[in-house]
């Protein structure tokens with residue numbers, strides 16, 4: 001874990017503690033020159049190449065296209081790019097960190113925040129004048145300018161109405177005005193942090209404008225409620241029924257008394273008051289892969305083979321977008337346990353293995369041949385769990 005009191009380059013020399021106390025989820029912060037020692041891992045034409053792949057989620061927004069704020073969904077072809085207007089369009093590619101390992105290093109600089117909150121890195125390339133329109137996002141985002149220049153104009157949630165241009169695919173605000181205190185020109189290396197619901201309009205100032213959006217996960221309370229409900233229903237006994245004791249406060253047989261409601265409140269509180277179960281939902285949700293469809297857990301044969309290879313010294317890697325987190329269970333007995341989450345699944349293991357889990361989160365490359373699996377009976381199941389869930393993958397030598 002990053003020392004919260006150490007000045008961080010990515011925060012322009014601010015400590016994480018000051019950032020968390022004063023800005024995180026509260027107000028925007030413009031960080032001049034926060035991105036240092038960064039070699040651009042991806043040119044604009046390579047990003048366009050990615051947007052031609054069927055597996056990769058991409059969009060193009062053209063302000064004055066076939067209709068205002070035309071939005072096209074990828075995958076695209078050479079022809080798409082050849083026929084775009086000369087100016088005022090933006091290409092956006094989602095979850096580039098999943099495909100470009102170099103972007104992992106950038107993500108690691110945000111470890112002063114919980115890693116399981118970080119969602120993905122979206123990369124945009126815009127031609128001069130390109131903008132995706134004034135809008136707001138419902139999650140925190142760091143907008144990292146990696147090349148070219150952009151003008152960002154930002155409004156606090158109480159400075160605009162949530163009223164959008166009708167009949168277009170995008171939710172573009174129709175009443176975006178300028179607050180001169182939040183009107184900035186940024187260049188390569190600058191970072192703009194925005195909390196949820198701060199409206200923003202970013203307009204490219206040249207043809208070299210690339211922005212990385214580091215977005216965070218923020219499930220809605222509706223998602224929380226339905227998720228927790230499903231979890232409770234998985235385990236709750238159907239015989240546990242509404243059984244409010246009869247009350248002296250009933251005015252009429254048709255009257256629902258406050259005591260009936262109090263009973264219901266108490267029962268719901270009892271069901272929700274299960275921290276281990278809430279943690280199970282949160283860990284599974286936050287560790288879920290961005291694209292679960294591309295992440296098939298290993299079958300038994302594959303797992304056995306990979307595990308044998310691991311014990312024989314084959315190099316294993318933790319992919320930078322493996323989503324791993326853990327929770328210390330509130331168990332009453334002496335056998336402290338942690339619930340380990342990896343890409344949407346979980347495993348309960350001895351809390352003595354916490355250090356091992358943390359090491360897996362910190363390191364990238366592993367040689368397990370010297371690992372004494374007899375030191376703890378939960379260690380082998382844990383290593384197998386990570387391999388099965390592709391939190392650890394075998395480094396396969398390229399054929400060249």
Ligand code: SIN
Pocket residue numbers: 090123124126131132137141200202211212213
């Ligand atoms: C962009 O990169 O053009 C848009 C990013 C955002 O507004 O979230």
Ligand code: CO
Pocket residue numbers: 135136137200
């Ligand atoms: Co945005």
